[in-house]
Amino acid sequence: MSSTESKNFDAIVVGAGFAGMYLVHRLRNMGFSVRCIESASDVGGTWYWNRYPGARCDVPSLEYSFKFDEQLQQDWQWPERYSAQPEILEYAKHVADRFDLRKDITFNTQVESAHYDEDGMQWKVATNKGENLTAQFCIMASGALSSTNYPNIKGLKSFKGEMHHTGAWPQDKKVDFSGKRVGIIGTGSSGIQAIPMLAEQAEHLHVFQRTAQYAIPSRNKPMDKKEEREVKANYKAFRDKIYRLPGAVLRPENVKSVTEAGPEETEEILEKAWARGGTGFLRAFSDLMENAEKNAVASDFAKKKMGEIVQDPEILKKLMPDYSIGCKRIVLDTNYFQTYNRDNVTLVDVKDHPIDEITEKGIITNGIEYELDCIIFATGYDAMTGALTRIDIRGRNRATVKETWKDGPQAFMGMAVNGFPNMFTICGPGSPSVLSNVITHIEQNVEWISDCMSHMRDNGKNCIEVTRESEMEWSAHVAELGDASLFAQCNSWYVGANIPGKPRVFLAYAGGFPAYTDKCDDIASNGYAEFNQVS
Numbered sequence: 001m002s003s004t005e006s007k008n009f010d011a012i013v014v015g016a017g018f019a020g021m022y023l024v025h026r027l028r029n030m031g032f033s034v035r036c037i038e039s040a041s042d043v044g045g046t047w048y049w050n051r052y053p054g055a056r057c058d059v060p061s062l063e064y065s066f067k068f069d070e071q072l073q074q075d076w077q078w079p080e081r082y083s084a085q086p087e088i089l090e091y092a093k094h095v096a097d098r099f100d101l102r103k104d105i106t107f108n109t110q111v112e113s114a115h116y117d118e119d120g121m122q123w124k125v126a127t128n129k130g131e132n133l134t135a136q137f138c139i140m141a142s143g144a145l146s147s148t149n150y151p152n153i154k155g156l157k158s159f160k161g162e163m164h165h166t167g168a169w170p171q172d173k174k175v176d177f178s179g180k181r182v183g184i185i186g187t188g189s190s191g192i193q194a195i196p197m198l199a200e201q202a203e204h205l206h207v208f209q210r211t212a213q214y215a216i217p218s219r220n221k222p223m224d225k226k227e228e229r230e231v232k233a234n235y236k237a238f239r240d241k242i243y244r245l246p247g248a249v250l251r252p253e254n255v256k257s258v259t260e261a262g263p264e265e266t267e268e269i270l271e272k273a274w275a276r277g278g279t280g281f282l283r284a285f286s287d288l289m290e291n292a293e294k295n296a297v298a299s300d301f302a303k304k305k306m307g308e309i310v311q312d313p314e315i316l317k318k319l320m321p322d323y324s325i326g327c328k329r330i331v332l333d334t335n336y337f338q339t340y341n342r343d344n345v346t347l348v349d350v351k352d353h354p355i356d357e358i359t360e361k362g363i364i365t366n367g368i369e370y371e372l373d374c375i376i377f378a379t380g381y382d383a384m385t386g387a388l389t390r391i392d393i394r395g396r397n398r399a400t401v402k403e404t405w406k407d408g409p410q411a412f413m414g415m416a417v418n419g420f421p422n423m424f425t426i427c428g429p430g431s432p433s434v435l436s437n438v439i440t441h442i443e444q445n446v447e448w449i450s451d452c453m454s455h456m457r458d459n460g461k462n463c464i465e466v467t468r469e470s471e472m473e474w475s476a477h478v479a480e481l482g483d484a485s486l487f488a489q490c491n492s493w494y495v496g497a498n499i500p501g502k503p504r505v506f507l508a509y510a511g512g513f514p515a516y517t518d519k520c521d522d523i524a525s526n527g528y529a530e531f532n533q534v535s
């Protein structure tokens with residue numbers, strides 16, 4: 001498209017990750033014209049950017065994949081139980097080829113602004129390439145964990161060595177750590193996946209840890225061919241079953257309360273869950289996430305396991321979390337704690353002595369300068385809202401999303417925001433998204449949104465906007481469930497605590513995927529009564 005050309009579409013989609021890709025496919029099949037804008041050079045979203053060593057999904061591949069096309073799910077073969085980033089990216093590219101998606105995606109282009117034209121009842125979108133597009137609908141498929149967070153550390157730009165963020169890893173070259181002194185800041189999911197791999201390559205690895213983390217062994221393994229055959233023999237029933245589970249992920253559920261089991265049985269159940277590995281550990285009992293007291297049984301067990309691995313008692317002390325397991329997003333690991341037994345790894349605790357400064361040569365904390373050749377920021381994201389507040393999005397009365405959400409995000413079902421007519425968000429605040437199997441969630445959101453657009457077309461409606469009352473009611477419900485959960489008690493990105501100045505609001509819907517989808521279905525069957533619709 002030439003830079004001065006103005007083009008009109010039924011929908012503009014921002015982002016060509018899994019959400020954007022499925023939107024292009026479905027909207028096109030429903031007869032809508034669509035243009036997707038993507039800043040990367042290809043599809044894949046999260047899996048395009050997160051190429052750091054060790055990047056891997058913690059939802060099993062047979063579940064973390066599209067179900068909308070039977071032949072696709074039959075044809076694709078996943079090599080491992082939990083797929084590594086390269087396989088997931090290959091899958092995304094395959095989907096793009098298979099459904100010829102790229103022809104409706106503009107790559108290497110950023111959306112700079114999206115402004116709603118109230119009179120024309122359409123969105124005006126401008127890109128950094130000087131393109132001006134208009135569309136009735138603007139759909140933000142820009143990701144819940146895509147807006148990278150670089151901590152505001154003094155001197156950050158003065159470092160003379162290499163710096164990389166795990167969520168914006170170089171695309172065009174393999175980063176070589178051999179013979180290098182590497183520092184990594186952050187021990188969340190990304191850090192814990194990268195650390196064992198970096199330690200194998202680097203001359204020396206310094207891990208700068210602010211908050212100690214729990215990690216459960218993933219027990220990743222090659223795909224069990226028998227299991228794959230069984231799933232594929234009746235994939236629909238398998239997907240339907242998952243769809244009705246709280247996190248849209250298959251986990252061995254124990255219906256027993258932790259209070260019902262004696263000490264021996266408790267130990268036996270936890271041992272079994274630990275040996276199985278995976279996030280299902282938190283469901284070893286039905287109520288581990290109910291309160292800190294019940295949770296302590298699992299937390300203490302996980303700490304005992306760390307103690308069996310880490311040899312140095314001083315290091316072990318630093319690695320011990322002081323909060324409930326699962327309160328921060330649970331992390332799966334492969335040889336994470338074992339890494340601290342290596343001679344070329346140093347754990348630097350920056351909790352009591354935060355990083356003072358980054359200098360030309362390295363990192364200073366507690367009066368010591370650690371000289372480094374490379375610094376890796378595994379410092380996470382401005383979760384769930386960052387991708388929306390960083391773009392100049394203006395709705396009615398030219399109000400921006402950023403200003404509208406200054407006291408915390410308010411949204412309806414994570415898909416609509418009052419004041420922003422004809423705008424939809426995928427996996428936005430107030431949706432279960434990050435607490436669930438995100439691909440399943442994405443498919444549900446895409447189908448709900450495209451059905452809503454179809455409803456409008458069939459009923460001659462030009463504009464749809466969620467009422468403030470519906471949005472407030474849903475947001476209050478989200479907050480009530482979130483505040484009552486253990487999640488709200490830790491400083492994590494779930495509550496925006498990782499971003500200085502971000503209002504502390506529990507961002508996801510903790511009522512489970514089935515309750516969420518039931519409510520979405522009710523809204524659609526009632527003709528979208530929670531929305532004002534204008535002809």
Ligand code: NA7
Nearest residue numbers: 145151186187188189190191210211329378379380493498
């Ligand atoms: P996370 O889970 O947000 O982890 C970020 C880590 O970076 C975490 O350990 C932070 O410590 C640490 N951090 C952030 N800022 C600093 C500063 N200034 N100093 C020291 N340490 C810092 O991000 P991930 O990328 O690992 O994972 C995000 C999600 O992506 C993950 O949960 C999956 O859903 C996929 P903190 O804990 O805040 O003290």
